[in-house]
Amino acid sequence: MERVVQFTGPRQVEVAEQPRADLPAGHLRIRTRYSGISAGTELTAYRGTNPYLTRTWDAEARLFRDGAAGMEYPVAGWGYSEVGEVLEVAPDAAGAPGLPQPGDLVWGIWGHRSEGVVPAERMIGHTLPAGLEPLAGAFARVGAIAYNAVLAGDVHVGEDVAVFGQGVIGLITTRLAQLNGARVTAVDALDGRLKTAERYGARHTLNARTDDVAERVRAATGGLGADLAIEISGAYPALHEALRSVAVGGRVVASGFYQGDGIGLRLGDEFHHNRVQLVCSQIGGVPPQLAHRWTVERLQRTFLRLVAEGQVDVTSLVSHLIPVADAADAYVLLDERPADALQVVLEF
CATH class of the missing domain: 3.90.180.10 (Medium-chain alcohol dehydrogenases, catalytic domain)
Known part of the structure; x- marks a missing residue:
C-alpha cells in the first residue's frame, strides 16, 4: 500500500x-x-x-x-x-x-x-547534484518560479528592484535579483520575513502595513521609482502598490497566483498614467523572448546548481x-x- x-x-x-x-x-x-x-x-x-x-x-x-x-x-x-x-x-x-x-x-x-x-x-x-543536501532538492520547482520571474523582469546591473512578498519564493527572488546586480527593496507585512530578506540580499526593507511603500521607494530612488517590481504574493493590493512604485515606463512582473476579483487593483491610476509595463510570469513557460535558449527544465536544473555551488541558501x-x-x-x-x-x- x-x-x-x-x-x-x-x-x-x-x-x-x-x-x-x-x-x-x-x-x-x-x-x-x-x-x-x-x-x-x-x-x-x-x-x-x-x-x-x-x-x-x-x-x-x-x-x-x-x-x-x-x-x-x-x-x-x-x-x-x-x-x-x-x-x-x-x-x-x-x-x-x-x-x-x-x-x-x-x-x-x-x-x-x-x-x-x-x-x-x-x-x-x-x-541530485553531487554534495547537495537531499532536502534542498525539494526547492527545484519553487526556485524555478522565482528564477522565471527574475528572467521576465529583465534585470540589469545597478537597477532598483522592489520585490513584493517575502515568503519562500519571494526570498529566493530577492536573492536572485541581488545576484543579478540589482539593488533590492523587499516588501512584506511581516517583520520577521523582512529580517530574513536582509540576509537574502535586500538593501532596504519596507513593511506593507506601516510604510508608505510607493512613496518610500520613490524617495530612495531620487523621485524616479523602481526600474522593476516583482509581485509574488498573489495579493491584489500588493500588485497595485507594485504598479505605484515603478518609474514611468517601468516594469512590473506579476508572478503571484491571484484569486477571485481584483479588489484593490485600480488600473486607471498609476498603471495608466505612468504607462507601466505589466508582465505575467507563470511556471508553465519561460519568457517568450528567451524561449530559444531557456526552458522550465533548465530553470530547475540551473537553480539547483546555484544551490549546490552555495550561491543560494x-x-x-x-x-x-x-x-x-x-x-x-x-x-x-x-x-x-x-x-x-x-x-x-x-x-x-
Missing part, C-alpha cells in the same frame, strides 16, 4: 492508503523522502478557491470555460516539489542516457505520495519538517498561522 495526501473538501485533509501501482513500461518507481508544500497553489485547492473547482480550462482555446469543473474533490496527490530514491526502472527504459538508476536520489514532481511512478523521460538529468528556509501522517496539521498551520511558517516539508 502507498500513502497519498488528499483534500476531501475545503479545509479537509486525509492521508489515504491506496494499492501500490504497477510499474508500466517506460517508467520509474521512486520512494519519496521529502515533499514540499506550496503555500500558494496548494492552498487554493485546500481553501476551495482554485478556479479549476468551478471552471474548465480549454487548453486548445487557452480559455477558462464556465459550466463545468476542471477538477473535483477528492483532490489527491497535489504537490510539485518532491525528492526521493529510485527503486525500480522499467526494463525497456533502462540504459537511457542520463536516466537515474536504482539507489539514486532524484528530484521531480509526483505529488504528496509515498511512491511516485513517473515517466522515464521526465526524470532524465534529475539526479534554501535549507534554512525550511521552518517545519512534518511527518506525512500529520499532513492535516501542516495545512492548518499554513492557512491559519502563516506568520509562523516559511517552507513546510512533508517527510515520508
Whole structure:
C-alpha cells in the first residue's frame, strides 16, 4: 500500500492508503523522502478557491470555460516539489542516457505520495547534484518560479528592484535579483520575513502595513521609482502598490497566483498614467523572448546548481519538517498561522 495526501473538501485533509501501482513500461518507481508544500497553489485547492473547482480550462482555446469543473474533490496527490530514491526502472527504459538508476536520489514532481511512478523521460538529468543536501532538492520547482520571474523582469546591473512578498519564493527572488546586480527593496507585512530578506540580499526593507511603500521607494530612488517590481504574493493590493512604485515606463512582473476579483487593483491610476509595463510570469513557460535558449527544465536544473555551488541558501528556509501522517496539521498551520511558517516539508 502507498500513502497519498488528499483534500476531501475545503479545509479537509486525509492521508489515504491506496494499492501500490504497477510499474508500466517506460517508467520509474521512486520512494519519496521529502515533499514540499506550496503555500500558494496548494492552498487554493485546500481553501476551495482554485478556479479549476468551478471552471474548465480549454487548453486548445487557452480559455477558462464556465459550466463545468476542471477538477473535483477528492483532490489527491497535489504537490510539485518532491525528492526521493529510485527503486525500480522499467526494463525497456533502462540504459537511457542520463536516466537515474536504482539507489539514486532524484528530484521531480509526483505529488504528496509515498511512491511516485513517473515517466522515464521526465526524470532524465534529475539526479541530485553531487554534495547537495537531499532536502534542498525539494526547492527545484519553487526556485524555478522565482528564477522565471527574475528572467521576465529583465534585470540589469545597478537597477532598483522592489520585490513584493517575502515568503519562500519571494526570498529566493530577492536573492536572485541581488545576484543579478540589482539593488533590492523587499516588501512584506511581516517583520520577521523582512529580517530574513536582509540576509537574502535586500538593501532596504519596507513593511506593507506601516510604510508608505510607493512613496518610500520613490524617495530612495531620487523621485524616479523602481526600474522593476516583482509581485509574488498573489495579493491584489500588493500588485497595485507594485504598479505605484515603478518609474514611468517601468516594469512590473506579476508572478503571484491571484484569486477571485481584483479588489484593490485600480488600473486607471498609476498603471495608466505612468504607462507601466505589466508582465505575467507563470511556471508553465519561460519568457517568450528567451524561449530559444531557456526552458522550465533548465530553470530547475540551473537553480539547483546555484544551490549546490552555495550561491543560494534554501535549507534554512525550511521552518517545519512534518511527518506525512500529520499532513492535516501542516495545512492548518499554513492557512491559519502563516506568520509562523516559511517552507513546510512533508517527510515520508
